[in-house]
Amino acid sequence: MLINIGFAKLLLPPGVIGQFETFVLVSGMVSFFWVSGIINSLVALYPKKSPGEQEDLIFNTFIALVLLSAVAAGGLLLFADNLLAFLHKNEGNSTIRLAVFYVLFSTPAFIGEYVLFLHDRKKELLLYGIACALLILAAALVPVLLHLPVAYAMEGLVVFAMLKLAYTLVVIGRYGTFRFNAALLIQTLKFSLPLILSVFVSGSAEYIDGIIVKGKFDDMFFAIYRYGAKELPILLVVANTLSTGMIPAISANLEDGLKELKEKSGRLMHIFFPISIVLMLASPYLYLHVFNSSFIYSALIFNIYLLLVIPRVLFPQTILIGLHRPRFVLISSIIEIIINVSVSVYLADKVGLAGIAAGTFVAYTFDKLFLMAVAFWVFGISPNRYVKLIPYLVYVTLLLVAFFAGLVLLQNI
Numbered sequence: 497m498l499i500n501i502g503f504a505k506l507l508l509p510p511g512v513i514g515q516f517e518t519f520v521l522v523s524g525m526v527s528f529f530w531v532s533g534i535i536n537s538l539v540a541l542y543p544k545k546s547p548g549e550q551e552d553l554i555f556n557t558f559i560a561l562v563l564l565s566a567v568a569a570g571g572l573l574l575f576a577d578n579l580l581a582f583l584h585k586n587e588g589n590s591t592i593r594l595a596v597f598y599v600l601f602s603t604p605a606f607i608g609e610y611v612l613f614l615h616d617r618k619k620e621l622l623l624y625g626i627a628c629a630l631l632i633l634a635a636a637l638v639p640v641l642l643h644l645p646v647a648y649a650m651e652g653l654v655v656f657a658m659l660k661l662a663y664t665l666v667v668i669g670r671y672g673t674f675r676f677n678a679a680l681l682i683q684t685l686k687f688s689l690p691l692i693l694s695v696f697v698s699g700s701a702e703y704i705d706g707i708i709v710k711g712k713f714d715d716m717f718f719a720i721y722r723y724g725a726k727e728l729p730i731l732l733v734v735a736n737t738l739s740t741g742m743i744p745a746i747s748a749n750l751e752d753g754l755k756e757l758k759e760k761s762g763r764l765m766h767i768f769f770p771i772s773i774v775l776m777l778a779s780p781y782l783y784l785h786v787f788n789s790s791f792i793y794s795a796l797i798f799n800i801y802l803l804l805v806i807p808r809v810l811f812p813q814t815i816l817i818g819l820h821r822p823r824f825v826l827i828s829s830i831i832e833i834i835i836n837v838s839v840s841v842y843l844a845d846k847v848g849l850a851g852i853a854a855g856t857f858v859a860y861t862f863d864k865l866f867l868m869a870v871a872f873w874v875f876g877i878s879p880n881r882y883v884k885l886i887p888y889l890v891y892v893t894l895l896l897v898a899f900f901a902g903l904v905l906l907q908n909i
Contacts, residue, residue, distance in 0.1 A: 500723055502637045504787035512646050514715025515591055516636075517722040519650045521710070522595040525703040526568040527603045532699070533692030534560050535610055537684055542614050549680075554672030556681045558607050558664075560688070565603040569596045594650045602657035608664035611671050624663075631656050697829040701836050701859065705852050708840050713849065721849050723787065724797025727804050728775075731768045738764065739814045746818025753818060754882045757811055762884040764809045769891035772802045776898040780905045792909060793849070799902050800853035806892055807860045812867035815877060824870045832863040 503513050538557045545553055573596050612621040635652030639645075668674070702725070709721045738760055746753035775782075779795040779802075787794070813825050836859035843851025871877040879885060 497726075498633055499636045501786060502633070503640065504723075504791060506637075506640050507788065508640060508646065509716070510719040510790050511714065511716040514717075514719035514722075516646050516649055517719055518710065518715065519591050519595055519598070519653075521703065521706040521722075522572065522592060523598045523602070525706070526572055526595075527565065527599055528699055528703070529696035530564050530568075530688070530692045531561065531603050531606055532695045533688040534564070534684070535606060536691050537688040538607070538610060539614070541684070541687060551671070551673040552675055552677050552680055553684070554607070554611055554668055555674055556677050557684055558604060558668055558672075559676065559681055560684050561604040561607060565600050568603070569599045572596045572599065590647060591650070594647065594654060597654045598650070598657055601654060601661050605657060605660040605664040608660070608667045611667050615671055628656075628660065631659065694826070694829075697826065697833065700833060701856055704833065704836055705840060705856055708837070708844060708852050709849065712844050717849060720791060720794050721797055721852070723783075723791050724794030725801055725853060726798060727801050728768065728772065731764075731805060731808055734764065734768075735808045735811075739811055742811065742814050743818045746815055747820070750819070754815070754877070757814065757882045758884060761809055761811055761882070762887065765884065765887055765891055768805050768809065769895060772805045773895055773898040776802055776895070776902045777905065779902060780909050784909060792906065796850055796903070796906055797853045799899055800850060800857055803857050803895065803899065804860055806857075806895065807864040809888070810864045810868065810883060812864060812871045812882075815871050815875075815882065816867060819875065821875075824867065824874075828863050828866045828870075831866065832859045835859040835862055 500513075503516070534557060538553065542550055542553060572592055609621060609624060612624065632653065635656040636649045639648035639652055642648075705725060706718075706722070709718050713721075742753060742757050742760070745756055776799050779798050780792065783791050783795040783798070813828075816822065816824050836855055838855075839858050840852045840855030843855050845851075847854075868879055872879065
């Protein structure tokens, strides 16, 4: 976000910012799912191992990340001139090639912070996070301050990734052993596979939308879309934490778990609906003054993404997983992706960038409605047992009123 603001305040043209956003999109698109799956496997397996096995697990998890980063980078390099050419249009293949190096260096380095976390190195982890934040800001913004092409900002991130990888090797040397264990590596990959698939299905919407935008619009519009396509990050973290944390309670005692879920999800409504309503009304002015006038249209995209609070505070997936019926969640996620792609492509042709954001909202909402229908028709669990329906419907109404009021404000700026 700070890099986005910095680029806007330095009056970098949206088309040029779009090149940088393409670099970020491509790097994340080929790595987000397997990095998350491998890291989550490490966190899950580590406490169950003996001290010696823990040391081996750290290094062999690192090896798994290195191998998969090489596969991802190789795939990008292989298709840079043809299949992925539409992502960067007239920029040649420099953006893709820089993304190749960034993936190679940055993805294996993610393990470093988790090794510190597993060893309860809270102070060191905090300092590491602050240092990384400052370095990545400097790497991206200093070249632009020096009036260099935006490719230097991408190269700055590659250099930052190399420094982060070097520090990660130091951390591995401190808490692990540089000892290859093929059996442990295979075990890690097997354990990670379901998690990788799950994250890929559930987390691909952002990248699907980005690909659709890149395929239909130029870099200027891509930057405008990316600056607006930002869901409330705090809501996402809190909602995911609540969803995961309530699964054991649902499994242990369905009735008590549903009551607790209803109370806790109600608290989320009272926090995040008012915040979303305020942001919807303020976003036209925030985007005008925090960024600049080139990104006014991003406020509309942002407001559509704020509507995602409507499905986010519903938790039928938690109930189904707690009842040990995760296949319904996977089925719904697959249908969600199909809806997201088809509706986004259709609406993009009809109403432009806003249609792509609307497609994401439609897909997410369908996912929750489908799972709620499964909970009701298959397991006999009605929504009022885990949702405070009256406050929810009142908040949804107020949010929609705020959304249309925001449209009026945007038209008058």
